[in-house]
Amino acid sequence: MIKHLKSAADLDAATATLILDTAGEMAALAGREVKKLPTLRGRTVVNLFYEDSTRTRISFEAAAKRLSADVINFSAKGSSVSKGESLKDTALTLQAMGADAVVIRHPASGAPHRLASWVDGSVINAGDGTHEHPTQALLDAYTMRSRLGKIEGLKVAIVGDVLHSRVARSNVLLLTTLGAHVTVVGPPTLIPLDVAAALAPGIKVTYDLDSVLADSDVVMMLRVQTERMQDSYFPSAREYSRRYGLDAPRMRKLPEHAIVMHPGPMNRGMEIAPEVADSSRSTIVEQVANGVSARMAVLYLLLGGKA
């Protein structure tokens, strides 16, 4: 098993499949009266969050606690970080406390890579800048597999601000590894340069959302920050929504079985219409539940599991 999970590219197909299978077992546990496993008893997991992220932090916290790990939440606000402590000094502190795993969320791309060079424990990337968010990709893949039965061969459209999206990068990498056919969709200003060459040579790029809908098994909508408007990535929220938002008429173009995903938090009425978000195709709430199972699987395999 790998030691760290810094990027979805750290996962080969076999490892990713093992994590998804394990997540399935963890999910079965959630149905039981006692939701706890003793696997990580006596192990310490630190949640090191330099960005506000209630849902990801809670998800990791629940995952670690269900595995009986001791959880320490370390948030940038109200800690020594706000007094100007460097990431390295924080890392050395955590090291001295004997952290077995550090889950890090950080606004700077590559912060988990730096952290991994300073601590002995496992480092799990919970979102770094505009780089990656590998556990989000795992929970998304898990969600697709449970809804559609497989990942290999699925046609997945990832729509929106691919340039700034760590969710998109991790999903492109993981889904391609697992044999899905990925198309990234968005205005040209929000599609990063040489995206196929950089991430996965097999992916397609299109600027036309309508052209891909009829042939998609999965449409994954990305959050678009309205402040991108000020930077001239697109002229207005309205125009963005008209060209790249998933509304009811567009949803009707999807095949019967297709699902709609969103990593949250959503801008209802911007990239996704409320009636789409609340439709039976939407997996948005499931994604949250699956997040705990996927993160349990990651912690279990990286720390305890001898798989």
Place this chain on the structure above:
Amino acid sequence: MTSYLLKGVSVLGGSPTDLLIKDGVIASGAGKADETIDATGLVALPGLVDLHTHLREPGREDAETVETGSRAAALGGYTAVFAMANTSPVADTAGVVEQVWRLGREAGLVDVQPIGAVTVGLAGKQMAELGAMATSAANVRIFSDDGHCVADPRLMRRALEYVKAFDGIIAQHAEEPRLTEGAQMHEGEVSTRLGLTGWPAVAEEAIIARDVLLAEHVGSRLHVCHVSTAGSVEVLRQAKARGVRVTAEVTPHHLLLTDELAASYDPVYKVNPPLRTAKDVEALRQALIEGVIDIVATDHAPHAVEDKECEWAYARPGMVGLETALPVVLSVLGEQWELIAERMSRAPARIAGLTGHGTDLSPGSPANLTLVDPAARRVVDPAELASRSRNTPYAGTTLPGRIVATFLRGEPTVLDGKAVK
């Protein structure tokens, strides 16, 4: 003054000869000397001249001082370095440039020639007192806002014109700031993969294209700092073919390293302009050989440990380079001594109007020279650097060539590979 006889030295790779250094100059013929140095197998080059050094003093003496930077320079084979203006306070007045110049004289290891800021505080708004710096004891001829681009085209035009009065030259840090807001590395495949904001090649090329046109329009001299892209080379090639008075430099790191190194997220590879692609590296090497790029300049940029041992985005850009420049160039160009002397000594001295450096090692010339052992190999160990900072991208790399001795006006600054003081 001690005289030295360099026995069996190869001047610029020529057949072994004896070189007598006496009274600060190269003496004619052989003869007796106070000290004899067995220079068998060693190559003599005119002392290297660096048009682009950050010595950090005043302001960041924890990263480098004029003295430690001078020592690093001497150990790298340099006899003259040009100290960039982005100190604290900025070298934008006669007082500051004279202070740096005086500190250089006191250190006495290389000639330290201050570069003056083009604009007050490097802010790009108002022209600094360039004439006062030119007529100061520091005798400034090169002006640069390096670290910042003189982005305002009108201000750039005026600066180019103004310095004609004292045969000055503007050294431009070519970076269109609006295209590089938040930029962290070369924009391309690797930046996309790493999720780091891109620094597009066009941000450099657009400014160089604009500036060569401005220089042509007003008939001034322009020097382009740290050229880093294949596209910039093409702009320069065309400008030179038209007769524009433009010169350009490339750093050793842009001749050797590529953007792939950013994948480690280790900010020791973060530099401005950023490391580019293998295609750019190839174009820069070719341009240096052909003379489209005139010189190698180090952009020696020492940084304190805490400014590099952090997240990539929070790290300061820059690499130390004085002590590794010649070995890197040797590894890129091979033992083309004539070419190396031209690109690292003569041409930079000429561009700067610096007399007494970059001269042939012929009788009567000032004895500014360096002795290199081309057969030696060295594994770069950051702990061994004389610079106060350790941010070298070559840690653990084996590089060819060892600087054995350096002479400044006949006085050794380096002997047996060690600084004399």
